[in-house]
Amino acid sequence: MELMAVAAAREIGDGEIVFAGTGLPMLGAMLAQHTNAPNCVIVFEAGAVDCKLAHLPMSVGDPRTMKSASTATGLFDVFSTVLQRGFIDVGFLSGAQIDAYGNINATCIGDYHHPKVRFPGSGGSGDIACLSKRTIIIAVHEKRRFPERVDYITSPGWIDGPWGRKRSGLPWGGPSAVITTLGVLRFDERTKRAYLASYHPGVTPKQAQEKTGFKLDVSRAKETEPPTEAEIKILREKVDPERIFLKKAEE
Amino acid sequence: MASEIENKIMSLREAVELVPSGAHISLGGFTTQRHPMAFVHELIRQKKRNLHFYGHSPGGDLDMLIGAGCVKRVELAYEADEAFSRIGPRFRRAVEKGSIEWEDYSNFGMVQRFAAGAMGIPFIPTRTMLGSDIVEKEGFNKKTRSDPKIASKKLAIINCPFTGDKIVLLPAIQTDVTIIHAQVVDAQGTVRIYGQNFGDEQQAKCAKKLIVTCEEIVEPEELREYPEHNLIPFFRVNAIVKVPYGAHPYACYRYYDYDPEFLHMYHNEAKNDGTFLEFLNDYILGVSDWEEYLKKIGGDRKLRTLKADRKLGYAPRLKRR
Numbered sequence: 001m002e003l004m005a006v007a008a009a010r011e012i013g014d015g016e017i018v019f020a021g022t023g024l025p026m027l028g029a030m031l032a033q034h035t036n037a038p039n040c041v042i043v044f045e046a047g048a049v050d051c052k053l054a055h056l057p058m059s060v061g062d063p064r065t066m067k068s069a070s071t072a073t074g075l076f077d078v079f080s081t082v083l084q085r086g087f088i089d090v091g092f093l094s095g096a097q098i099d100a101y102g103n104i105n106a107t108c109i110g111d112y113h114h115p116k117v118r119f120p121g122s123g124g125s126g127d128i129a130c131l132s133k134r135t136i137i138i139a140v141h142e143k144r145r146f147p148e149r150v151d152y153i154t155s156p157g158w159i160d161g162p163w164g165r166k167r168s169g170l171p172w173g174g175p176s177a178v179i180t181t182l183g184v185l186r187f188d189e190r191t192k193r194a195y196l197a198s199y200h201p202g203v204t205p206k207q208a209q210e211k212t213g214f215k216l217d218v219s220r221a222k223e224t225e226p227p228t229e230a231e232i233k234i235l236r237e238k239v240d241p242e243r244i245f246l247k248k249a250e251e
Numbered sequence: 252m253a254s255e256i257e258n259k260i261m262s263l264r265e266a267v268e269l270v271p272s273g274a275h276i277s278l279g280g281f282t283t284q285r286h287p288m289a290f291v292h293e294l295i296r297q298k299k300r301n302l303h304f305y306g307h308s309p310g311g312d313l314d315m316l317i318g319a320g321c322v323k324r325v326e327l328a329y330e331a332d333e334a335f336s337r338i339g340p341r342f343r344r345a346v347e348k349g350s351i352e353w354e355d356y357s358n359f360g361m362v363q364r365f366a367a368g369a370m371g372i373p374f375i376p377t378r379t380m381l382g383s384d385i386v387e388k389e390g391f392n393k394k395t396r397s398d399p400k401i402a403s404k405k406l407a408i409i410n411c412p413f414t415g416d417k418i419v420l421l422p423a424i425q426t427d428v429t430i431i432h433a434q435v436v437d438a439q440g441t442v443r444i445y446g447q448n449f450g451d452e453q454q455a456k457c458a459k460k461l462i463v464t465c466e467e468i469v470e471p472e473e474l475r476e477y478p479e480h481n482l483i484p485f486f487r488v489n490a491i492v493k494v495p496y497g498a499h500p501y502a503c504y505r506y507y508d509y510d511p512e513f514l515h516m517y518h519n520e521a522k523n524d525g526t527f528l529e530f531l532n533d534y535i536l537g538v539s540d541w542e543e544y545l546k547k548i549g550g551d552r553k554l555r556t557l558k559a560d561r562k563l564g565y566a567p568r569l570k571r572r
Contacts, residue, residue: 022333045358046281047447055567058334061281061308063504063565066446074448075281075307076366079359084378107355108346112388118346120338123308123329126357127379156382168382169408169417244334244571 001246002235003200004138005031006227007179008092011136016089017041017082019128022060023245024138025092030056030239035231043082045124047074056240060124079124083131086172091132093125093175097150098139100193100214101164102157102175104129105150112152122154129155134176141180141211148214158192182208183224188217198224259440259491263541266462266490267293270428273323275303275400277365277424277458278312279431280501281449282333283509286312287432287464289497289541295319296536303400305424306330307361307450310501311517314339317351318527319535324352324395326424328361335514340521354390354405356380360421362450367423368457374420376411381419429458432498433482434506436463437471440488443481446504446564455483462490464497466506494541496554507557508566513548 001024008028012018014037020029029042030053041050046061050070057064066072082088095104096119106125108115129135135157139145157175158164165174174192178185183199195217196208205218227235240246267290270276280286291312294302301323304313308329316322318341330342345351356364359379367375380386389405396403402422411418431451435443442463444451455461461483468491474481496503500510500517520530538544545554559565 046284046449054563055565058509058571059281059283060333061284061447061449063284063446063502063508063559063563066504066564072447074362074452075358075450076362076453079362079379083359107384112384113390114349115347118338118343120331121327121329121355122357122383122385124358126328126383126385127359130379130381130383152388153382153384159382165382169378170381171378171416242571247572 002232003224003227004179004181005235006231007184007224008136008138009035009037009231011177012037012040012090015039017043017087019043019045019083019088019091019132020060021092021094021125022058023094025094026057027235027239027245028092031231031235034234034238043078043088045075045078047078048072049078049082056242056244058244079127083127086131086133088128088132089134091128091135092138093129093135093155094138095125095154097145097147098137098178099146099150099157100148101159101161102137102178102187102194103150103153103159104137104155104157105152106154107152109151125155129157130170130173132173134173137175137178139178139180141182141208143211143213146212146214158187162190162192164192182211183221196221198222200224201226259488260438260468261490261492263289263293263464263492263494266290266492267297269460269462269490270294270299272300273302274427275305277305277426277429277454278309279429279449279451279454280312280498282308282310282331283335283514284449284502285432285498285504286310286501287430287497288312288499288501289494290430290462290464291315292535292541292544294321295531305361305365305426307358310339311514314341314521315535317341317345318521319531322351324391326354326356326361328356328358332514332518335511336518340518341527352391352395355385356421357385360385362453364421364424365450365453365457367421368425369453372423374422376418376420378418381417386419424457426454426458428460428462429454430462430464431455432503433463433465434503435467435469435474436465436488436491437469437474437485439471440485440491441471441474441481442483442488443474448482452482456487460489461487462492463488464492464494466495466497466503468493496545497541499545499548502565505559505564507554507559508569510548510553510557511569511571
């Protein structure tokens with residue numbers, strides 16, 4: 001969990017405008033503000049823009065997101081004038097299923113009209129997937145969560161290949177990485193299919209393939225750069241001292 | 252208009268009587284923030300049925316209404332208390348059993364629909380949701396779509412008449428009644444919200460009837476000293492109800508925080524039909540009003556722990572796990 005938060009933080013460039021969701025994305029964005037991207041701008045869909053978080057929020061509308069923010073309006077303003085207008089550099093996403101093209105399902109397992117399991121739904125996830133310049137997906141790496149094709153595309157990734165987004169009418173964007181409990185997947189330049197870019201210390205590429213429901217190219221995989229002591233210290237002491245999200249993962 | 256002299260201040264019971272069964276409603280707030288919960292409890296106590304609910308990211312407000320059998324249909328983007336629950340347990344149950352009808356949009360999609368209704372235009376163009384199954388799959392059946400109060404289809408994708416690019420058109424929403432919970436309202440109805448307003452502005456302004464529950468009612472002069480900080484003009488508001496702590500267990504910026512202990516308890520109880528019914532009887536049906544409910548959840552002692560720090564607007568020492 002700590003490793004995933006660190007990997008998420010490292011994806012953020014200094015000065016970038018970041019759309020963060022609840023949980024690990026918040027940990028990653030907050031950590032980035034303390035480490036590699038002190039000038040990154042954190043935007044929450046519920047309305048707060050450029051928060052300087054002092055306490056970890058438990059909701060993207062949490063009063064904690066108001067801390068020293070530049071502006072605080074609401075969903076309509078942030079989604080239309082920040083996201084749809086093209087100002088979000090990187091959006092963080094998660095979901096119940098992620099497929100070979102980085103499409104995300106946050107809606108249901110089985111038929112949409114008669115679902116076997118229902119999930120909460122898109123929220124802002126579909127919007128962030130459609131209109132961020134790039135997206136980072138965070139997920140627990142299990143075979144059932146990584147099928148060849150998701151049951152329902154809540155949040156489009158590359159859809160079905162390099163032309164999928166363009167054909168659908170999406171103006172820009174697409175997933176650039178999937179940070180999992182086992183490693184980091186990236187998308188092939190030519191095919192836009194996910195491949196294993198790195199595996200976390202203690203994990204083998206073979207294990208990553210076994211826990212993936214589609215054929216995963218592992219030929220390019222290297223070991224993930226482990227977190228530094230400084231990153232872990234900030235994460236534990238400044239970002240999540242209450243161990244709200246860090247603890248949850250251990251349970 | 253005589254709105255200025257009209258007395259809009261009323262009791263919760265009277266305000267809830269303004270919502271008939273079968274009404275198309277929307278509630279303010281966002282996941283774990285500022286839902287009009289006292290109003291929700293009274294809707295349940297007055298046994299409203301067949302409500303058509305529009306939301307972007309509701310939480311336990313909608314979950315409790317569904318569990319109590321008040322809801323027939325939902326159009327929304329999300330239903331959960333975020334970090335407190337992966338999904339609203341009663342919503343999940345109702346969808347998996349097929350006991351309600353549902354239509355999915357994204358959060359941006361839903362707030363645009365409220366905005367279109369607030370502007371008095373029939374639809375709104377957007378670039379979001381393209382490429383997703385949200386635009387491919389329609390939840391409501393033909394019979395539901397033939398109801399004149401419901402848009403004849405979920406959405407339309409057209410080529411922009413100016414650029415030729417693909418664009419999604421979303422039908423406007425105008426609710427029969429929207430209910431929001433604000434921090435401060437004046438006696439005429441001018442509304443001030445502190446912190447993010449979420450989708451409250453669009454949800455409120457698209458309504459045919461607007462009910463505002465609030466922490467405080469003040470003199471109009473006080474809010475009119477800084478009109479630029481006010482969100483809704485008085486003439487749009489039909490009813491005002493003062494209900495301190497009226498959003499509990501959810502946060503109300505600058506007043507109180509969410510109640511983690513209660514939320515963990517709710518999500519535990521709401522997982523099963525039997526324990527949910529116990530929750531419903533213990534905390535809603537079995538109490539006569541909001542004051543009694545506040546005593547039941549721990550009274551002043553509990554509320555003191557939730558009280559917001561004046562500078563931060565939340566309770567920094569709150570135990571959240």
